[in-house]
Amino acid sequence: MSTSRRVSIIRDLVLYVLTCIGLVWLVLRGAEQLGYQWHWRQVAHHLIVMGDGSLTAGPLIRGLLVTMEITLVSLVLAGGIGLTVALLRLSSSRLGRCAARVYLESIRNTPLLVQIFFFYFVVAPLFDIGRTTTAILALSLFEGAYVSEIIRAGIISIGRGQWEACYSLGLSRTQSYRAVILPQALRRILPPLTSQAVSLIKDSALVSTIAVYDVTMAGRTIVADTFLVFEVWFVVAALYLTLTLSLSALASRLERRFPRVA
Amino acid sequence: MQTILDATSADQVVIVADHLRKNFPGPVVALDDCSLQVRRGEVMVVIGPSGSGKSTLLRCLNGLETVDSGRIVIDTVPLDDQETHRLAIRRRVGMVFQSFNLFPHLTVEGNINLAQRLVRGRSRTAALATTVSLLDKVGLADALHRYPDELSGGQQQRVAIARALAMHPKVMLFDEATSALDPEMIGEVLDVMRTLAAEGMTMVVVTHEMGFAREVGDRVVFMEQGRIVEQAATDDFFQRPAKERTRAFLGLVV
Ligand SMILES: Nc1ncnc2c1ncn2[C@@H]1O[C@H](COP(=O)(O)OP(=O)(O)OP(=O)(O)O)[C@@H](O)[C@H]1O
Numbered sequence: 406m407s408t409s410r411r412v413s414i415i416r417d418l419v420l421y422v423l424t425c426i427g428l429v430w431l432v433l434r435g436a437e438q439l440g441y442q443w444h445w446r447q448v449a450h451h452l453i454v455m456g457d458g459s460l461t462a463g464p465l466i467r468g469l470l471v472t473m474e475i476t477l478v479s480l481v482l483a484g485g486i487g488l489t490v491a492l493l494r495l496s497s498s499r500l501g502r503c504a505a506r507v508y509l510e511s512i513r514n515t516p517l518l519v520q521i522f523f524f525y526f527v528v529a530p531l532f533d534i535g536r537t538t539t540a541i542l543a544l545s546l547f548e549g550a551y552v553s554e555i556i557r558a559g560i561i562s563i564g565r566g567q568w569e570a571c572y573s574l575g576l577s578r579t580q581s582y583r584a585v586i587l588p589q590a591l592r593r594i595l596p597p598l599t600s601q602a603v604s605l606i607k608d609s610a611l612v613s614t615i616a617v618y619d620v621t622m623a624g625r626t627i628v629a630d631t632f633l634v635f636e637v638w639f640v641v642a643a644l645y646l647t648l649t650l651s652l653s654a655l656a657s658r659l660e661r662r663f664p665r666v667a
Numbered sequence: 668m669q670t671i672l673d674a675t676s677a678d679q680v681v682i683v684a685d686h687l688r689k690n691f692p693g694p695v696v697a698l699d700d701c702s703l704q705v706r707r708g709e710v711m712v713v714i715g716p717s718g719s720g721k722s723t724l725l726r727c728l729n730g731l732e733t734v735d736s737g738r739i740v741i742d743t744v745p746l747d748d749q750e751t752h753r754l755a756i757r758r759r760v761g762m763v764f765q766s767f768n769l770f771p772h773l774t775v776e777g778n779i780n781l782a783q784r785l786v787r788g789r790s791r792t793a794a795l796a797t798t799v800s801l802l803d804k805v806g807l808a809d810a811l812h813r814y815p816d817e818l819s820g821g822q823q824q825r826v827a828i829a830r831a832l833a834m835h836p837k838v839m840l841f842d843e844a845t846s847a848l849d850p851e852m853i854g855e856v857l858d859v860m861r862t863l864a865a866e867g868m869t870m871v872v873v874t875h876e877m878g879f880a881r882e883v884g885d886r887v888v889f890m891e892q893g894r895i896v897e898q899a900a901t902d903d904f905f906q907r908p909a910k911e912r913t914r915a916f917l918g919l920v921v
């Protein structure tokens with residue numbers, strides 16, 4: 406690493422730390438002016454419950470697990486939906502292209518909150534599905550629309566020459582997609598796909614509106630009971646940050662493992 | 668139909684192209700009533716100015732482009748709407764592109780094994796054996812585990828040739844296989860093509876390399892504005908060109 410780069414990294418770090426200190430100071434001053442009393446110790450009980458000499462997960466951690474479950478399942482489903490819709494839009498079937506387009510536009514042009522309510526109040530009673538499933542369904546369909554556009558962009562970014570090579574070697578369309586086009590496209594779209602996954606984690610907070618006991622819901626409940634407004638929301642934010650940062654770290658490791666982009 | 672099939676088997680004609688026409692929106696007349704035949708083991712060289720329809724002609728022969736009218740028969744299989752026919756022709760015809768079109772995410776081994784395994788259904792060991800012997804043939808025995816971006820242009824094009832040969836094609840199409848290469852690498856690719864021709868591969872070669880055309884070509888086709896202006900045996904073509912346009916073009920190029 407060159408000296409100039411090292412200097413600029415140190416400068417950035419210093420700036421970052423200063424900004425953080427500034428923000429914390431602002432919050433502390435605000436709290437002070439409100440006459441806010443800090444009770445960090447009490448928050449710990451909501452994270453981990455100590456009883457009978459054994460440790461069990463408190464409501465915040467249980468909420469976090471629910472958030473992780475919902476986002477993980479939705480992530481997989483959104484990926485599947487996204488791929489299917491992208492392939493439909495690029496297919497030669499008029500009906501397929503049309504259906505994909507209708508799905509995409511109706512999802513993209515209405516708020517997620519409204520969609521969640523729609524599924525909870527309209528769809529769920531009709532088919533008798535539970536809250537968590539409803540939440541997963543709404544989230545996957547919502548994120549799937551965005552994922553499909555990312556995947557489609559990735560696919561059409563692969564040059565015509567790759568298709569022609571596949572064609573002249575006798576590969577079928579499916580084989581070409583699987584072995585040649587998608588591996589290259591996925592590598593290219595890993596960064597936007599990661600942002601979308603991060604969005605999914607954050608968007609999942611909205612499922613607390615249909616009383617799914619995720620980490621946001623846990624936070625709301627605790628705040629209502631204890632009035633530990635600042636502490637609890639700080640902790641909840643930190644928990645989300647942990648999730649999203651781990652995901653980003655995972656993605657950049659993946660990117661380094663597959664370095665070949667055409 | 669029957670007459671064409673009889674003719675192909677009788678005369679050992681591998682490629683029949685009859686009155687091909689192809690327009691692109693614009694409108695551009697890319698092929699205007701082109702007819703030609705290529706016999707087994709013959710090397711046919713296609714030359715002509717830029718935009719004369721050489722690539723289009725080649726791409727129609729393996730179905731990469733569809734003709735507006737006319738008939739194509741490859742190794743007794745007619746190139747028509749039937750998917751089985753089209754697939755049979757894609758398997759019989761290998762193509763080498765100006766821009767190589769190797770798969771950048773796969774090693775050389777992966778590039779050459781892929782279609783052998785997916786299309787021919789060969790086992791990994793069988794595919795690998797073919798791959799290794801073909802790499803040896805194109806002089807790249809040590810490149811098995813390299814990625815395309817670690818190879819020079821000439822090396823990449825030789826891998827692309829090996830990849831096409833791995834499918835045991837009856838016909839090889841070369842579309843300006845050396846045009847994207849630095850001068851010092853052209854020779855190594857032409858050498859591989861020369862060897863192939865000597866082994867009796869049926870080839871259609873679009874090229875600007877007149878020396879190669881004279882030396883390796885059995886017949887030459889000269890195209891201009893989508894039309895075949897002249898086609899003749901190589902010696903006749905270069906020594907006694909019949910058409911004024913051909914003489915002008917050769918005077919320009921040679
Ligand atoms: N996909 C396409 N869409 C529209 N026009 C095309 C397309 N492909 C080729 N053409 C046009 O058809 C004509 C013949 O093109 P072609 O590529 O066959 O020429 P060529 O002889 O191979 O030229 P070059 O020596 O430059 O490669 C040209 O006018 C070209 O612009």
Ligand SMILES: [Mg+2]
Nearest residue numbers: 721722723843
């Ligand atoms: Mg061309």
